[in-house]
Amino acid sequence: MDREKIIQAGKIISDVREYARGFIKKGMPLIEIANKIEDKMEDFEVKPSFPTCLSVNDVAAHGTPAHDDERIAEGLLKVDMGVHVDGWISDTAFSLDLEDSEENKKIIQASESALDSVIEKIKKGIPINELGKAVHGAIESFGFNPIVNLSGHEVRHYELHSEISIPNFDNNNSNPLPEGLYAIEPFATPGSGKVKDGSPSGIYILIDDKPIRSPLARELLDFIKQEYSTLPFCSRWIVKKFGTKGLFGLRQLVENGNIHSYPELVESSNKNVAQTEHTILVEADKITVTTE
Numbered sequence: 029m030d031r032e033k034i035i036q037a038g039k040i041i042s043d044v045r046e047y048a049r050g051f052i053k054k055g056m057p058l059i060e061i062a063n064k065i066e067d068k069m070e071d072f073e074v075k076p077s078f079p080t081c082l083s084v085n086d087v088a089a090h091g092t093p094a095h096d097d098e099r100i101a102e103g104l105l106k107v108d109m110g111v112h113v114d115g116w117i118s119d120t121a122f123s124l125d126l127e128d129s130e131e132n133k134k135i136i137q138a139s140e141s142a143l144d145s146v147i148e149k150i151k152k153g154i155p156i157n158e159l160g161k162a163v164h165g166a167i168e169s170f171g172f173n174p175i176v177n178l179s180g181h182e183v184r185h186y187e188l189h190s191e192i193s194i195p196n197f198d199n200n201n202s203n204p205l206p207e208g209l210y211a212i213e214p215f216a217t218p219g220s221g222k223v224k225d226g227s228p229s230g231i232y233i234l235i236d237d238k239p240i241r242s243p244l245a246r247e248l249l250d251f252i253k254q255e256y257s258t259l260p261f262c263s264r265w266i267v268k269k270f271g272t273k274g275l276f277g278l279r280q281l282v283e284n285g286n287i288h289s290y291p292e293l294v295e296s297s298n299k300n301v302a303q304t305e306h307t308i309l310v311e312a313d314k315i316t317v318t319t320e
């Protein structure tokens with residue numbers, strides 16, 4: 029692992045996150061927010077490690093604006109973002125209540141306190157389910173539920189979601205946590221605590237670079253390999269580069285099995301969801317919250 033680049037990716041996204049916290053207001057178009065955040069990353073001369081997600085209310089994750097998106101910031105907004113330095117990734121998220129709602133504020137506090145409780149506990153060798161137990165306990169103490177089918181994840185070089193999952197409940201996995209880089213992301217909700225697939229999100233990932241006949245799709249595939257490698261990307265970025273004809277190319281690549289299309293993830297009882305996330309480097313003798 030390149031410790032220096034991991035720390036750098038964390039420091040940059042933490043600055044971008046504080047910048048985002050400062051300008052996001054109710055009623056702003058989501059696309060304007062995403063563009064400002066991603067322009068700021070460019071100012072730091074780094075690329076996003078995945079499309080900036082702006083998920084509203086019962087959309088727990090994978091909400092990202094399309095090129096012609098008309099949605100605005102409102103309700104309980106989750107802002108999830110990351111950058112990478114030569115493939116070394118950061119991943120962080122915060123939630124905002126844009127309605128002055130006591131319940132929204134409490135849901136957000138629950139996810140923040142769950143993340144704090146993991147940061148207090150996490151170290152090399154801890155049984156993985158102890159971390160899930162800490163998330164569940166913290167969120168339950170606010171009277172809410174964790175989302176049990178979303179989890180934190182190990183992060184590796186050019187690999188956002190790697191092998192090891194960090195559950196948001198006690199899943200009985202008592203294996204010791206190895207040294208490594210982990211994104212911890214508790215989700216809290218007054219709802220049932222599960223997500224289901226919603227509409228297509230416009231987020232994709234390369235799964236197979238097998239040949240494809242269409243010249244447009246081939247050009248797109250080369251661009252995707254070059255520009256995003258094995259990291260997620262979105263239709264908004266493709267339209268920026270290729271215009272709307274890029275959307276046809278994306279469809280061809282999905283049909284040919286070159287790329288996978290992700291759906292939005294929606295709370296199954298349609299209740300609001302809050303998310304808080306940090307990336308944490310776990311080493312033999314210490315832990316470092318890289319996105320603090």
Ligand code: MN
Nearest residue numbers: 108119120121
């Ligand atoms: Mn994230």
Ligand code: MN
Nearest residue numbers: 119211213305
């Ligand atoms: Mn994550």
